[in-house]
Amino acid sequence: MINRAIFLTLAASFAITISASAQTTLPSPAVTSTSETSKAFDPAEATKAWLATVPADKRAKSDAYFEGGYWLILWNALVGAGIAIFLLTSGISARMRDFTERLTQSKTFQVGLYATGFVLLVAILSFPLTLYQEFYREHQYGFATQTFRPWFVEQLIGLVLTLIASTIALTILYSVFRHAPRIWWLWGTLVAVVLSFIGNFIAPIYVEPLFNTYNPLTDAKIRDPLKQCTLPEIRAVMAHEMGHYVLNHGAKLTIYFGVVAFFGFGIARKTFDWALRRWGQRWDVRGIADPAGFPLLMLIFVTFAFLMTPVLNSITRITEREADQFGINTSREPDGMAKVALKLGAYRKLDPTPLEEFIFFDHPSGRARIRMAMDWKAAYLPAGNLDAP
């Protein structure tokens, strides 16, 4: 999803362009243009023709890249769970807490210090996977050109921001745990909903502009992808983004994720108590209000998020599909939509199996999007008001 702030600035500049623009010709694969003149337009054939415009080597590359991503979901979950188990069973977590208790009497500072140590330890222990995933793999597939040093500096900046954010978050979290040791999971759900709300509504409008100056079409990051797009493609993308806005996706996603968070926290509470009864003494973790138990919470949530991968992906994918439907009806640019779908295919598998799409895709696959566009085209072709010459 292109973020809403970009949408807001672009919407203004494109509203004029869209309404004022003359009909433009657009290059299409041979089959679609010939079938436009013939009477029978077969959406399945047209979809195949669009997919066939992607060279086999490019297809193989994007397939391999995306399929590698399936395994990375597993590796990330395993590494996260492994680190959590290691910090608990080695007693490192309990010793970190003991250390903070010797330094200060304040519970708040104890948690803050623990959070700092925890984030640093996790960053160090997971660095090999980060290095492979974010640096070597991206270079291997030609998606990154940055050399190691600037990449590493960016990672360090990211780490500092994570440190600040985690310290604040854990301090608040454990203050809740101390004050509501029984219903902390309900408060946790509430905080998750509020954070999701901030992410969906407030941050794009009020927070992000503090870091970026959104000047329409002067920001290189916005301008360059648009430069590579034709007008029908831009209309298709803009109409999709407007769909998110018009269909209240921010509010809907907040509710959907709120429901998932509710179950997640409920399960976390049960599992946390059960694990402490079994291993609490051995790990030297005293209860939910003890920061030494944080790796256990991390273990529970990493496992939960891993198991919920298909659910979370399907929630966003179905929402994206709604935006696609709104987009095609509004832009009336089936070929523009097909081309955008192909461009996005550079990073995603174009033609996955239904099961793959269900589990791993947070957007409709390229094939699904093109098929929707071609079905729309077949249905509206008799109306004869497409922008084809």
Ligand SMILES: [Zn+2]
């Ligand atoms: Zn979207």
